[in-house]
Amino acid sequence: MLMFRKLLAEFFGTFWIVLGGCGSAVLASRFPETGVGLAGVAFAFGLAMLTGWYALGPISGGHFNPAVTFGLWTARRFPGTLVIPYFIAQVIGGIVAAAILFAIANGGPAFDVAGGFAANGFGDHSPGGYSFAAAIVSELVMTFMFVLVVCGSTNIRAPVNFAGLAIGLALTLVHLISIPVTNTSVNPARSTGPAVFVGGWAVAQLWLFWIAPLVGGGIAGLVYHYLLEREVEPTMVGQQEPGWRPAHP
Numbered sequence: 727m728l729m730f731r732k733l734l735a736e737f738f739g740t741f742w743i744v745l746g747g748c749g750s751a752v753l754a755s756r757f758p759e760t761g762v763g764l765a766g767v768a769f770a771f772g773l774a775m776l777t778g779w780y781a782l783g784p785i786s787g788g789h790f791n792p793a794v795t796f797g798l799w800t801a802r803r804f805p806g807t808l809v810i811p812y813f814i815a816q817v818i819g820g821i822v823a824a825a826i827l828f829a830i831a832n833g834g835p836a837f838d839v840a841g842g843f844a845a846n847g848f849g850d851h852s853p854g855g856y857s858f859a860a861a862i863v864s865e866l867v868m869t870f871m872f873v874l875v876v877c878g879s880t881n882i883r884a885p886v887n888f889a890g891l892a893i894g895l896a897l898t899l900v901h902l903i904s905i906p907v908t909n910t911s912v913n914p915a916r917s918t919g920p921a922v923f924v925g926g927w928a929v930a931q932l933w934l935f936w937i938a939p940l941v942g943g944g945i946a947g948l949v950y951h952y953l954l955e956r957e958v959e960p961t962m963v964g965q966q967e968p969g970w971r972p973a974h975p
Contacts, residue, residue, distance in 0.1 A: 732808075733815040735786035739778040740819030743790050744919045745827060746774030747901075748844035751909075752831050768901035771910075776894025783890065791913040792816055792936075793943030797873035800947030801955075803880075816915040824919030845920040845928040846911040846935045854906035861908045862938050868900045869912040869942030870949075877950040911935040912942075 750770035755761045762770070779788040787804070789795045795812045798804035824843075831837045842851070848861035856864070875896040879889040897912075904910045911917040917935035921928035 729811070732786040733811055735782040736789060736812055736815040737819040737822075739782045739786070739788060739790035740816040740913075740915050741823040742778045743771065743774045743913070744820045744823035744916050747771035747916070748824065748920055749827050749830075751844040752827060753834075764905050765902065768898050768905060768910075771901050772894045772896075772898030775897045776890050779890035779893055786812075788890070788893075790816060790819075790915075791939075791943075792915055793869050793913060793939035794873055794876055796940050797877065797943035797947035800944045801877050801951040803877070803947075803951075813915075817918050820915035820917075820919035821922055822919075824923055827920075828923050839923055842909075843920045843924050843928075844909060845924045846909045846917045847928065847931050848908055848934065851927055851931065852907060853909055856907045858934075861934060864904045864907040865911055865935065865938035866942040868904050868910070869939040870946045872896050872900050872912050873943040873946035874950055877947065878954070881955065908935070912939050914939055 747767065747770050750762055751767045754770075755763060755767055775790065778790060782788060782790075787798075789798070789812060792813045795804060795809055795816070799806055799809050828839065828843070831843070832839075845851070848856060848858050852861065876889075876893055878884065879892040900912055901910045904912075914936040917932060921932045921935075
């Protein structure tokens with residue numbers, strides 16, 4: 727039952743990020759002439775992450791992203807036996823959110839799923855026409871920094887209960903930087919949901935938005951564990967115990 731609750735929390739957390747972030751891009755970014763714009767979409771992703779982390783993080787650790795799960799595993803802060811179950815719950819959450827968003831958007835007179843549906847892409851399908859190489863570099867580096875923030879803000883020495891704020895703001899910043907490049911993934915589950923409904927090019931390019939974030943997140947976990955993290959004295963651990971840490975399920 728405990729495992730079921732963890733996976734359900736990951737499902738709902740990822741669902742909320744995809745519905746909130748992609749929903750703002752599809753429904754509100756240009757409505758009809760004075761929408762929320764790029765900055766609004768970036769903040770929508772960050773706010774979804776922040777609110778989901780505080781609401782569901784105490785149950786599952788608040789990953790909501792396969793790249794975060796993988797990065798915490800390489801940082802030796804998450805058990806390998808739970809990596810695949812978390813991946814599955816996150817991907818299902820992303821797809822269900824995209825299905826709900828599709829049902830809502832399809833009721834609008836100007837909706838056309840072929841227009842992108844907030845799917846991630848490069849080349850002709852990049853919002854700014856950025857190349858394949860630019861997309862790889864962007865997704866790898868942005869995910870690396872995002873997961874590094876996750877690792878650092880959830881460290882035992884970090885201020886208790888402020889991690890959600892740092893993580894949400896980091897995701898906002900990542901989107902502000904890279905939406906023009908790829909529509910910003912840094913989260914394979916977020917990419918998978920819209921791609922399922924767009925099909926065609928979105929599915930054909932989806933592999934990049936799995937590999938680059940997983941590699942970036944994995945490297946971030948290794949760098950944090952081996953180069954930045956140091957041993958914690960038992961007395962310090964005891965002093966910090968009242969706070970919870972999302973790195974541990």
